[in-house]
Amino acid sequence: MKKRKLSILLGSALFAAALCHASNPLDLGEVRTADPSGHVWADGRMYLYVSHxxxxxxxxxxxxxxxxxxxxxxxxxxxxxxLSVDDLSWADNYAWAPDAAYKDGKYYFCFPAGTGHKDRVNPENSTKWMGIGIAESDSPTGPFKDMIGAPLWTEPYANDPCLFVDDDGEAYLYFHGGNGHDWLVAKMADDMRSVEGDFVKMDMGGHEPKMEGPWVFKRGDLYYFTMPENNRELSHYVSHSPLGPWEYRGVFMEQESESNNHHSIVEFKGQWILFYHRWLDIDSDCGPQRHVCAEYLSFDENGTILEVERSSEGVGRSNKS
Known part of the structure; x- marks a missing residue:
């Protein structure tokens, strides 16, 4: 027992010491990363699934x-x-914001992908289409395989999936849908290879701004629906059900430079962490590029997320809240 306690104390000390050297953006190598989906699996490590x-x-x-x-x-x-779009038979582009989940011994990688071209000058000429696929693996690091060889559906146009598995094992897929079909959720089949029933248009309490990138998580007995409101600032709702109705609680990270944001929120070693991306002009000939960052995140006594400010220190600074 003493050895176990010593091991825990040493691990905590090493973790604290490491945080003293953390900074934003995260050191993920010489690649451009965005849309971070953070998850802590049974081994206790933090896993990030990101777009490239x-x-x-x-x-x-x-x-x-x-x-x-x-x-x-x-x-x-x-x-x-x-995964790569080269591994897909139904898409060849638009490897956008992914998510991941664990259920019944398998890891699932949920991703948007598509085909065609978006004509921003003459939208009527656009051929772009996007759908959501799901791949699975025995390991959190893959290899992941597209087991159904097709998107989960073809209508409506959809991207930015959030795959949430509740405490009872039920899985829900939230997504950003085109043609005004926002605020939708679908229940996943037990084998995670299809959706069951119709899409549910959730009750958002009358506040339904333009949004992308939903992220759903549970803390205590509250479910949180968070997203980039107007594709820019991060805001949140709460509910006592994963299907709503939802109560709007406001913005917790303001927009920066009129640029998009995409995030995830996950508890790691007793501390809640916000992963997000910033558009920073660091070392590119093309101007600002996206880089994944992280900050501490806290709640008030009613469960409302407190405002988070971007910092260069990120999770390296002391968290006094």
Missing amino acids: DEECQEDFWMKDWLIYSSEDLVNWTSHGAA
């Missing part, structure tokens, strides 16, 4: 997704690509 921006890419033409893991949020191990 190509240098000077055209209109978010993206080809694969990357995986990283860490024991301290400072030193990150690259596990390579989770």
Whole structure:
């Protein structure tokens, strides 16, 4: 027992020491990363599933997704690509914001991908289409395989999936849908290879701004629906059910430079962490590029998320809240 306590204390000390050297953006290597989906699996490590921006890419033409893991949020191990559009028979582009989940001994990688071209000058000429796929693996680092060889559905147009598995094992897929079909959720089948029933249009309490990138998590007996409101500032709702109705609680991270944001919120070693991305002009010939960052996140006594400010220290600073 004494050895176990000593091991825990040593691990906590090493974790605290490592945080003293953390900074934003996260050190994920010489690649462009965005849309971080953070998860802590049974081994206690933090896993990040991210989209991969190509240098000077055209209109978010993206080809694969990357995986990283860490024991301290400072030193990150690259596990390579989770999946590539080259592995898909139904899409060849738009490897956008992914998510992941664990259920019944399998790890699931949920991803948007598509085809075609978006004509921003003459929208009537656009051929772009996007759908959501799901791949599975026996390991959190893959290899992941597209087991159904098709998107989960073709209508409506959809991207930015959030795959949430509740305490009772039921899985729900929240997503950003085109043509005004926002605020939708679908229940996943037990085998996680299809959706059951109709899409549910959730009751958001009358506040339904333009949004992207939903992220759902549970803390205590409250469910949180969070998203980039107006594609810019991060805001949140709460509910006592994963299907709502939802109560709007407001913005917790303001927009920056009129740029998009995409995030995830996860508890790690007793502390809640917000992962997000920033557009920073660091070392590119193309101007500001996206970089994954992290901050501490806290709640008030009613469960409302407190305002989070961007920092260069990130999770390296002392968290006094």
